[in-house]
Amino acid sequence: MIHKPTQYYFRHLKDDIPAGIVVFLVALPLCLGIALASGAPLFSGLIGGLIGGLIVSWLSGSQLAVSGPAAGLTVIIFNAIETLGGFQGVLVACVLAGIMQLMLGFLRAGIIGAFFPAAVIEGMLAAIGLILIIKQIPHATGYHTSYEGDESYMKETAESSFLEVFDAFGGISPGSVVISVVALLLLILWSTAWFKKQKLLKLIPGPLVAVVWGVAYNVVTIQFAPDWAVSGEHLVSLPVSEKAIDFFDNFVLPNADYLSHLSNPHVYTVAVTIAIIASLETLLSLEATDKLDPMKRLAPTNRELKAQGVGNIISGLIGGLPMTAVIVRSAASINAGGQTRIACFTHGVFLLLSVMFFAHYLNYIPLACLAAILLHTGYKLANPVLFKSFYQKGLSQFLPFIITVIAILVTDLLKGMAIGMVIGLFFVIKTNYHAAITLIQDGSHYLLSLNKDVSFLNKALLRKFILSIPEQSTVTIDASKAKFIDHDIMETIEDFLAAAPDSNIKVELIDLHGKDKINKHEAIVILNGDR
Incomplete structure (x- = not known):
């Protein structure tokens, strides 16, 4: 008999x-x-x-x-390779960073993720x-300069991004434009209500159709219209092994030189940096x-910190x-209909199979159709309706x-989030400042209410x-209604009573004497909950 979790995963296989x-x-x-x-071996990214x-x-x-692998770590790794004298030092730092993440998980440090305001999280997604x-x-126009720009938040990338957009329109590749435009139209068509109601079409994800279109277009144009074909530099470029067993030759296992880096104090500095940045991004x-x-x-x-540590x-x-x-890939999975962890696992299986057996064929995929998938994902994340809603x-x-x-657009992900958190925190404090104490007037009668927790931050408003x-x-x-009243607030009230x-x-x-000791004056009438 199939146990419940297995049934759950099997039920969603058609989506995942x-x-x-x-x-x-x-x-x-x-x-x-x-x-x-990152200046690292290409295969390290695949691993x-x-x-x-x-x-x-x-x-x-x-x-x-x-x-x-995340673009937010590229600068750290690039600099670490130079500082530590090679990529093996980075591997040692990676292991140490993983151990630190495990410790953070066991210390329950993951709770800090719950303190990010919804507006800041939505702002990150939109950015x-x-x-x-x-x-x-x-990529969509055939002007290809760097892979890392695909999901980079680095300042230098952000500053040059708009210039690249204008340059892209000056170096258009007709084949890439045709592929990306048609792929976008297919993705938009596939997301319409009518297509979603069709049982057969619903089983085929739009992004997959976009990729098939791109490969088919390029295969045909290479044969019959070479001027409209996409050149090799605009196709996926994957290292091709002669035999599947050659895949394992690319692993870099610990050796004497590897272990010697443990005596380098800079390794621990890099490890701490990777652990902090990777944990926050996660x-x-x-x-x-x-x-x-x-x-x-x-x-x-x-649990996520522990998983990332391992x-x-x-x-x-x-x-x-x-x-x-990585939110970019996670969002792509959700937009493609992913429901469970099987989707992520499937992507890993196909990465493995592609490297071992099908690298040659995958190199036929134009980057333009992948760009169309990401453009469509980007639009969903930064939908104008979202901006209107928050306004x-x-x-x-x-x-x-x-x-x-x-802030994210002009700096990077972490700095932008830090700036957003400061602004968000300001509004939280401001809202709490006004909501914690209210004063209502009815003729010559005033009702001063202390709501929920009242801290020293509310002292100025009370005065x-x-x-x-x-x-x-x-x-x-x-x-x-107050569960906690700060001593400074009680002191201010005592002064007022005097x-x-x-x-x-x-x-x-009403109920104030139960919150803390307070001196009684002749002006006070104590009402224990009833007036």
Whole structure:
């Protein structure tokens, strides 16, 4: 008899396997490109992708997060290779970083992921969507300069992105434009309500159709219209092995030179940097993935840190790049219909099979059709309706959202999120500042309510309200809703009670005496919950 989890995964195979193929098609060139940008062996990027798909997918608590090499680590790795005197030093640092992530998971440090405001998370998603659109236009038009730009948040990339867009239109490849435009139209058509209702068509993901179209177009034009064909530099470029067994020759296993790096203090500095950046990117991506999940499942963050730690340990031991949970690939999986971890695992299986057996054939795929898939994904993440929605929610939601978007575009993911968090925190404090204490007037009677927790941050507002109460008034201070009242607040109220008789102000207290000890004055009437 099939146990329940197995039944669950089997029920979604029809959605997960096609989604996994789509993620594989997106992840393949990115794994190679991130390795290239890091100054590392190209195969190290593929190893990172394989570990993320085949191993981390099962260790992770998320059903939808896709892990692999991340562009956010490229600068760190590139500099570390020079600082540590070679790529093996980075592998040692990767293993150490994985151990640190494991420790963070056991110490329950993943809770920090819950403190990111929704507006900031949505801003991150929108910014990534815009970056995808900006960075994929060169590929879509046949102007190809770098792989790493596909999902990079680096400042130098952001600053040059708009220039690349204009350059792209100056160096158009007709074949790439035809492929990307038709692929986009197919993706849009496939996402319409009518297509989704067709049982047969629903089984075939739009991104897969886009890839088949791109390959078919290029095969035909090479034969009959070479001027309209896509040249080799605009196709997927994967190292081709003569035999499948040659795949294992690319592993870099620990040796004497590998272990000698443990005595280098710089290795530990790099390891700490990788652990911190990779953990933060993972938590941010996990939070964003949960937001995108149609089923609204919540992934355990501590388990995710442990999973990433194990993944980085294994990756570092066999020659792979450090990895994180990656929102770009996770979003691609969700948009392609992925429902469970099988989608991520499938992408890992296809990465393995492609490297071992089908590298030659995969090199026929034009980058333009992959660019169309990512352009479509980017539009979904940065839909204009989302911007309008946050604008309608008011400045307290719109400003953290839009500032996060802008900050990520002009700096990088982590700096942009930090700026967004500061702005978000400001509005949280401001909202709490006004919501914690309210003053309502009814003729000469005033109701001063202390709501929920009242901290020292609310002291200035309390003083302002007290000073606004005129002589000959009756004031009710209602603390029945307050679970905590700071000592500074109690002191301010005591001072008011002491001064109230001088202004002929009568004060009534509701439940305040139960919160803390307070001196009684002749102006006070204690009301224990009933007035």
